[in-house]
Amino acid sequence: MVENTLAHPELAAFEVHGMTRASFMLRGALAAGAVYGTTAVGPFVAQALAQTGGGDAEILNFALTLEYLESAFYTMKGKEVGLSGQAKTYAKEFGMEEEQHVAALTGAIKELGAQPVKKPTFVFPGTNEKSFLALASVLENTGVGAYNGAAPSLKSKQLLGVAGSIVQVEARHAAAIDLLVNRSPTPNGGFDLPLTKTQVLAKAGPLIKS
Amino acid sequence: MSQDTEKQESVVQPAGIVERLVRDDVDRKRFLKAVGGLGAASFGTFVLAACGSSKSSTTASTAVVGTGTQGTAGSSTTDIAILNYALTLEYLESQFYQKVIASKLFTGKVGALLTNFGGQEDEHVLALHGAVAKMGGTPVAKPEAKFPISNAEQVAQLAYSVENLGAAAYLGQAGNIQSPEVLATALSIHSVEARHASTLGTLVKKPVTPNGAFAIPDDMSTVLAAVKPYIA
16 A cells, blocks of 8 residues: 655656656657667666556556646636637536546546545636636646656556546647647647656646645 | 468458458457568558468468568567557558648648648658567558548548547557557557547537547457558
8 A cells, every 4th residue: 555645746756667757758759750770779768667666556646636737727717717619618528528537547546555646726827718728738738748758657558548548538638729729739740749757747836736 | 261261261352351350359369460470561461461370381371471570579579560550550541641632622721730630640650660660570561542532521521530540549559569669659649649630520520539538449450440441
């Protein structure tokens, strides 16, 4: 049983299960097709992987924190700024889906015998629909990168399936929001690069009040 | 089933193979093993390799597929097979968008979006092709695609279907991939296909999340059966 003694375990180590930031970047490079056929990456990655400990619960709790954030953003912040039209429709629909993600991840963490993180309180900047949508784009795109970055570290193939199922929906959200604000629905081009925990927390951390 | 019967079935009724894949999970496992090891010379033989692949060189399937280098046993074999499966789908998507662009049915902002998506499918083809080669496998040859291109509405609906299928296909394989690098690559492509699907959804006024909060995976036999009509 994992005991959660830290208030924000997700803010603790920068390394996820012994994965260094370098190895995540390496994966990003591989995903971009930049090093195919040019670099012997096998031994390097193998070494990084050898340091992997257990801890699917930790990864899921990181994801749960982000889902709490997105859920609160769509439901509470959305109401606060006042939305209309498609923005309002998306906020309602996506908010419901993020809530389902919260429920699923909470259940999965409990099934692992671990303690789900408590719902944090958040502070979201912005006062109107325009700033709301801009932040929605950041959050959804960060979510995609977070899941893509963390999922390969999951031990359980079943949980990998869950993470994959969720990240696909986050990507759909991201594209829809981006289109609504006249941005490219594929801001990373052909490959959505994985983000490290550090990179994710750079975006999400400031929004977590306690 | 005798080898002669297999050959008969293979050559005369390729459709039968796909139907068998849909019904028979044992065939699917053999199919994965065969493709990963032998590296089919074409998509046709890629599918046909499901039949009798465990036998020696006198089998019909080997004669069809060729005697390519047997991949190393273990994880790289199935990863190569999965990459080749993904490559096949990307080849189809790439050609679909090429036909769409050539049709000039879409202009302006939508035309630009679809052109971008086509370029991204091309990038996927390159990356997957390179990934297979890097692992010592033989990249599957490009299948000849045929897609109906009638009018803008029909094409957009078709694009929505194809992209949703592609996303489900990648999701369906995530748990089967052995190598973390291959998994990272697959995930990075998977979410882009999801973005494509969502975009097409906004164009045809269909749900951006057709399965709600949790996307649903499709297994290989389901996907191959679904794309069969689009292979010439």
